[in-house]
Amino acid sequence: MAATLYRYRWYYLMMLPGVLYFIIFHYGPMGGLIIAFKDYNLVKGVWGSEWAGLKHFYTIFESPDIIRTLRNTVVISVYRIVFNMLPDLMLALVLNEIRIRWFKRAIQTITYGPYFLSWVVVYGLAFSFLxxxxxxxxxxxxxxxxxxxxxxxxxxxxRSILISTEIWKNTGFGAIIYLAALAAIDPSLYEAAVVDGAGRWRQLWHVTLPGVANVFVLLLIMRIGHILDAGFEQVYIFYNSRVYEVADIIDTWVFRRGLEQFDFSVATAVGFFKGVIGLLLVIGANQLAKKLGQSSIW
Known part of the structure; x- marks a missing residue:
């Protein structure tokens, strides 16, 4: 064991910053989940606040808004999965077929550019059109x-505006992942397909799509795990009081309850609930992918 660690010491050293990042900014703050089980008081602090048990979880599920926010969150997230993953893949397939290099780079630049815009700017553009x-x-x-x-x-x-602007903003970035998967496909498979008399469509169906299927499944599993994250920043910027019925999601409800009403315990309890549900969904989707013979996370 010690010999192996020494042999790969430089690899572990390069991995160290990433590991520290996750420990400090992801796993370390998880200790704050304790306030979901306390009546958190800013003056008394985390350890000085009194224990409340599951009171805040009862508050969540007894709220008259919880059914509406859960429904909106799931619906918007499902829309994102259904309508956002296919454009990423289709753009990557189109770019993969372009043989004029300068034209391909131009299309990539144009489609990738919106990814760097903030949602405030995107809303401004949407407002100028709508x-x-x-x-x-x-x-x-x-x-x-x-x-x-x-x-x-x-x-x-x-919801149509949400999904449309999401597609416009993030499709170029999402296509990069599929382009990397397409570049990893063995060229000899295409050569064998040509020898067998396969045209471009047959090559696409029997070589290209199976070559990116594993990546598609992995991204799908990750998105399913975030199904209760419907895109707070975008929704918060786009929504208004007139569309609360179809726009109010869990994260916007938490924002109002936690930051505007200073009810941090309830907000943390919602985060804890979302984390547990996300974990269960990832495990379930991963097991389903295994049974279907597809790639899985573990």
Whole structure:
């Protein structure tokens, strides 16, 4: 054991910063979960606050908003999984087929650029298109004799706007992962397919897609584990009081309860609940992937 550690000492040294990062910023703060079981008081501190048992968990499930927030969170997360993963894969497949290098790089740059924009900027762009009076889309509607629509405050359009802006912002970044998987496919498989008389579509179906299937399954498992994280930053910036019914998610409810009302114990209890559910979902999805013969996390 000691000989092995010494032999790979430089690898362990390079791994050390990443390990320290997770210990300090991910595992260390987990000790704060104790306040989910206490009546946390800022003056008394974590250890001085009185124990409350499961009181705050009862508060969560007795809240009249919990069903609505859970439903909205799951629905928006499922929409993200269904509608966001396929564009990433499709863009990667298209880029993989482009043989003109400068054109391929240009498309990658254009699609990857929005990833670096903050959601505040993305909302500003969406507002310039969807605003009821000055928005480009509503101006076009008026030009054709139609009636303007306040898209940003309409419940029936809110989730569509969320998913559309998510696709526009993150598809380019998501495609990079699939491009890396495509680059790892053995070229001899394509050569064998050509010898067998397979055209481009057959090669795509029998070589390319199976080559990225494992990556797709792994990303799907990770997304399922975050199904109770519906994208707080985006939702918080886009939503308003008129769309609470379809937009209020667990994280926005926690934000109002924890930071605006200073009820940190309830907010922590929600975080604890989300973590447990996420862990169970990851374990379940991982076991299902194993049974289906696909790659799994462990």
């Amino acid at each position: 605003a009821p009076d000055s928005g480009l889309l509503n101006q076009t509607i008026r030009e054709f004799g139609g009636t303007t629509v306040d898209f940003l405050t309409a419940k029936e359009y809110f």
